[in-house]
Amino acid sequence: MKAIKKINFETKDKFYNYLNLKLTGLICEEKDWLANLSNASALLWLLLDKINWAGFYLYKNEELVLGPFQGKPACTHIEIGKGVCGTSIETKTTQLVMNVHDFPGHIACDSESNSEIVVPIIKGNKIIGVLDIDSPIINRFDNEDKKYLEKFVDLLIKYIEFPDEFI
Numbered sequence: 001m002k003a004i005k006k007i008n009f010e011t012k013d014k015f016y017n018y019l020n021l022k023l024t025g026l027i028c029e030e031k032d033w034l035a036n037l038s039n040a041s042a043l044l045w046l047l048l049d050k051i052n053w054a055g056f057y058l059y060k061n062e063e064l065v066l067g068p069f070q071g072k073p074a075c076t077h078i079e080i081g082k083g084v085c086g087t088s089i090e091t092k093t094t095q096l097v098m099n100v101h102d103f104p105g106h107i108a109c110d111s112e113s114n115s116e117i118v119v120p121i122i123k124g125n126k127i128i129g130v131l132d133i134d135s136p137i138i139n140r141f142d143n144e145d146k147k148y149l150e151k152f153v154d155l156l157i158k159y160i161e162f163p164d165e166f167i
Contacts (some may be wrong), residue, residue, distance in 0.1 A: 006021055016148030017045075018047075018059055019047055020148065022047070022091050023155050024155075027037045036160050037160070041068045044070070052071055053071050054134075055068055055132060056121075057085050059074070059089065063079055063080060071134070072110050074109045082107065083103075089127060094117065094150060095116070095118045095148050096142075097115060097116045099115060113135065114135060116141070119146075119149050120153075121157065131153055132144065
C-alpha cells in the first residue's frame with residue numbers, strides 16, 4: 001500500500017476538519033476545475049487511510065465518465081442507475097456501502113474493494129458527477145465519514161467553476 005506517514009488525530013471530526021481546511025487552501029483561488037478535482041483526489045489519497053481508490057466520475061452524455069483519480073485503473077463509463085456510482089446519481093443521495101458484495105449490481109472495477117462511499121456532486125439542480133472512494137476493508141466508512149465527505153463535496157461545489165458541459 002501507500003508508504004506515506006499519516007497524521008494521527010484524536011477524532012474523525014478533527015481529521016475531517018483538517019482535510020477540509022487543506023482542500024479549501026488548495027482550491028479556493030484556483031480557477032481550473034480539472035486541476036482542482038485532480039488535487040482533491042490526491043489529497044484524499046494522501047490523507048485517508050485504508051482506501052484503495054479515490055476520485056471522480058463526471059456526468060457527460062447522460063452517463064458517468066472517469067475523471068481525476070488516485071488508485072488502480074478504473075471503469076471508464078458507468079450508466080446512470082448501475083453500480084454504486086450510478087445509483088448515487090439516480091437517487092441524488094450519498095451511497096454508503098458497508099460491503100459491496102451485498103450491493104445489487106455492484107460494478108467491480110477492483111476486486112480488492114470491499115466497501116465504498118459515493119457522494120453525488122450536484123450544483124443547483126445540475127448533476128456534475130460523483131466523488132467515489134473505495135476501501136479493501138469491509139465496514140470502512142460510516143455516517144461520520146458520510147457527513148464530512150458531503151462537506152468535502154460542498155466545498156468543491158462552492159469553489160470550483162465547472163464548465164458549461166457540467167452545469
